[in-house]
Amino acid sequence: MLQYSFMRNALVAASLVSLLCPLIGTFVVLKKYSMLGDTLSHTSFAGIALGIAFGFNPILSAFIFTAFAGIIIELLRSKYEKYEELIMVIVLTLGVGIGITMVSSGTVSTNIDSYLFGSILTVSKNDLYTIFVLSIISIITIFFLYHKLIYITFDEEGAQVSGLNVKLINYIFMVLVSATVSVSLRIMGILVISSMIAVPVATSLQLNKSFKYTLYFFCNIWFYRYNFRFNSFIIFKCSTWGPNSSCINICINHSYNNKRDCIIYD
Amino acid sequence: MVNLQNVCFGYTNGKPVIDNLSINIEDGAYLSVIGENGSGKSTLIKLILGFYKPSAGKISIETDRIGYVSQRIGNFNNKFPITIYELLYCHLRAIKCSDKNQILLALNMVGMESYRNKLIGNLSGGQIQRIFIAKALLGNPQLLIFDEIFTGVDEKTQIEINDILTKINKEGITILAVDHNLNNVYKNSSHILKLINGRGIIYNKETFMDKEASYASI
Numbered sequence: 303m304l305q306y307s308f309m310r311n312a313l314v315a316a317s318l319v320s321l322l323c324p325l326i327g328t329f330v331v332l333k334k335y336s337m338l339g340d341t342l343s344h345t346s347f348a349g350i351a352l353g354i355a356f357g358f359n360p361i362l363s364a365f366i367f368t369a370f371a372g373i374i375i376e377l378l379r380s381k382y383e384k385y386e387e388l389i390m391v392i393v394l395t396l397g398v399g400i401g402i403t404m405v406s407s408g409t410v411s412t413n414i415d416s417y418l419f420g421s422i423l424t425v426s427k428n429d430l431y432t433i434f435v436l437s438i439i440s441i442i443t444i445f446f447l448y449h450k451l452i453y454i455t456f457d458e459e460g461a462q463v464s465g466l467n468v469k470l471i472n473y474i475f476m477v478l479v480s481a482t483v484s485v486s487l488r489i490m491g492i493l494v495i496s497s498m499i500a501v502p503v504a505t506s507l508q509l510n511k512s513f514k515y516t517l518y519f520f521c522n523i524w525f526y527r528y529n530f531r532f533n534s535f536i537i538f539k540c541s542t543w544g545p546n547s548s549c550i551n552i553c554i555n556h557s558y559n560n561k562r563d564c565i566i567y568d
Numbered sequence: 569m570v571n572l573q574n575v576c577f578g579y580t581n582g583k584p585v586i587d588n589l590s591i592n593i594e595d596g597a598y599l600s601v602i603g604e605n606g607s608g609k610s611t612l613i614k615l616i617l618g619f620y621k622p623s624a625g626k627i628s629i630e631t632d633r634i635g636y637v638s639q640r641i642g643n644f645n646n647k648f649p650i651t652i653y654e655l656l657y658c659h660l661r662a663i664k665c666s667d668k669n670q671i672l673l674a675l676n677m678v679g680m681e682s683y684r685n686k687l688i689g690n691l692s693g694g695q696i697q698r699i700f701i702a703k704a705l706l707g708n709p710q711l712l713i714f715d716e717i718f719t720g721v722d723e724k725t726q727i728e729i730n731d732i733l734t735k736i737n738k739e740g741i742t743i744l745a746v747d748h749n750l751n752n753v754y755k756n757s758s759h760i761l762k763l764i765n766g767r768g769i770i771y772n773k774e775t776f777m778d779k780e781a782s783y784a785s786i
Contacts, residue, residue: 332648453658456648460703463617463636464662507649512687516649 311425312489318437319486325444326482327499328517329475331507332455334386338375339496341390342483345371345397347492349484350417351404360417361432365484371397372476379472420491433485440481447471452513569595569711569742570616575625577615585611586622587766593759595630595710598733598743600753603763609746612763613715616744631711633663635704637697639716646689652699653684656706663707674702678732694725701732712736714745718752730756 304310330338346364353363371393378389404410416424425433444451453461454468462468486495506516570593578584585608593599601609614620616627617636656671675681678698688696697717704712714733718726730752737743737756747753753760760771 332645334645449658449661452650452654453662456650456655456658457644459619459638460636460659461662462619463634464659465632465664466662507647509649511649512651512685513649513654 307427308423308425311427311430312422315425315430315433315485315489316422318433319489322437322440322482322485323498324502324517325441326479327503328506328513329451329455330479331500331503336500337387337390337496338372338479339483339499341375341394341397342368342372342480343487343492343495344394344401346483346487347401347417348397348399348404350414350487350492351401351410354414355404355409359428359432361429361436361484361487364487365432365436365481367397368480368483369477372480373473376472376476416491417487418492420487420489420494422489425488429488433488436481436485440478440485443474443478447474451475569593569597569630570744571626571628572616573626573628575615575622575627577611577620577622584623585766586615588625589766589768590625591761591768591770593742593744595742596737596740598737598745598756598758599761600757600759601744601746601761601763602748602750602753607763608766609763610715613713613744613746617713629711631709633707633709633711635706635709635712637700637704637712637714637717639719644688648688650688651685652680652688652691655688655699656703659703660706665707670706670708674705675699677705677735678702679728694721694729697721697725697729698732701729705736710742712741712743714743714747716746716748718747718749726752 304313327339330336346368349364349367350360352358352367353360356363375386375389375393378392379386382389405414450461450466450471453464454466454471458468482499483495486498490498503516509516570591572589572591575586575589576584577586589612601612603609611620615622616629617634652675653671656674657668660666660668660671672681672684675684678701680695680698680702683691683695683699688699691699700717718729721729726749733743733745734756743756745756754773757773760773762769762771
């Protein structure tokens with residue numbers, strides 16, 4: 303099976319996404335930004351349309367546009383404190399509006415459906431390079447900001463008093479979410495990305511364990527899903543397999559979850 | 569330790585919340601801030617912490633080692649999957665301190681050492697406040713700021729936490745605390761700042777207790 307280059311591309315791209323999504327998704331959900339993935343993925347529609355219309359790499363143009371949208375969301379968050387959802391709706395509408403205008407004007411000739419619904423087998427070498435670079439930079443950044451991100455996610459005010467540059471880290475985080483959305487576009491499609499970021503966290507949260515364990519468990523869910531169920535993905539070409547299996551996981555974990563105490567952490 | 573000179577602050581186009589306030593908090597003092605709702609207590613704390621910038625006047629703090637505990641109960645996500653140790657370790661990293669033993673020492677000081685591997689959401693309100701006090705104690709702070717930490721905490725736990733605060737203050741750490749409970753204020757404070765419409769009057773403990781009857785309505 304792996305003698306085909308499209309299969310190798312698909313496997314590498316899926317593996318990278320399977321590492322990046324849990325890392326970012328845990329912070330996104332715990333920050334109560336579950337809708338952020340949806341907003342940025344819909345905004346990426348405009349980025350893809352602009353990229354195709356002007357002849358750029360669509361993943362890269364989607365990243366630039368979603369990063370810009372993420373920074374706007376973060377900028378407006380301080381103005382509309384406690385109304386983050388409102389900002390997300392405004393930015394989502396802006397992105398979808400620009401995308402639809404571009405597509406209906408006829409300037410976007412390529413079939414944009416593959417970006418809407420995802421197509422794991424059509425990941426090209428160029429796409430793979432972009433996905434690889436964005437994923438590696440994002441994973442390294444999260445590694446360096448890991449403890450700071452946990453602290454800010456749990457207690458933004460406390461983190462600020464302790465001397466962390468909360469605003470800067472929040473902006474970097476938005477760019478990281480944008481990168482995650484952009485690298486996942488080709489595989490999962492605009493319409494499904496947000497569930498891929500949010501739903502597995504719901505599974506791992508059922509365990510009521512430490513942050514480290516929650517993240518570790520989430521990574522495992524993804525890794526198994528992408529690499530051991532890889533054949534199922536291709537045979538069914540079914541992007542919604544992920545959220546469905548997550549729902550099953552939630553049910554299993556909920557019945558399993560009797561203890562609330564966590565593992566020993568040292 | 570903390571010096572405010574003619575500090576003024578107001579929210580957008582409203583009347584000033586802090587009006588020409590000048591106070592000096594000496595090293596090792598325990599200053600309690602009291603006043604009615606809307607008198608500017610929390611605004612004063614946020615000005616000192618640097619969340620807001622004064623529209624006039626100057627605030628100078630001699631140390632950058634500040635511990636802060638705010639009114640947490642009901643305010644934070646108690647479903648957050650984080651253990652006490654993880655939380656304190658993240659704080660330790662944030663204040664650029666590498667001595668992990670401080671975590672156990674701080675937990676020991678507030679009597680919560682055995683809870684280090686528990687999730688924060690599994691603790692009671694009083695226990696959570698103790699954990700946040702332990703967090704504020706990391707990195708050997710010179711100034712501790714508490715904003716209404718007894719809200720929602722029962723009488724017994726208040727007494728226990730008060731004992732911890734008195735112990736910390738006796739070790740020479742300056743404490744600035746907003747409190748509504750006059751019993752706590754009498755018991756702990758060396759000085760009391762009463763805020764009325766953004767203006768302040770400072771009393772030492774003795775003069776304040778002499779006027780106890782007249783302030784019973786605060």
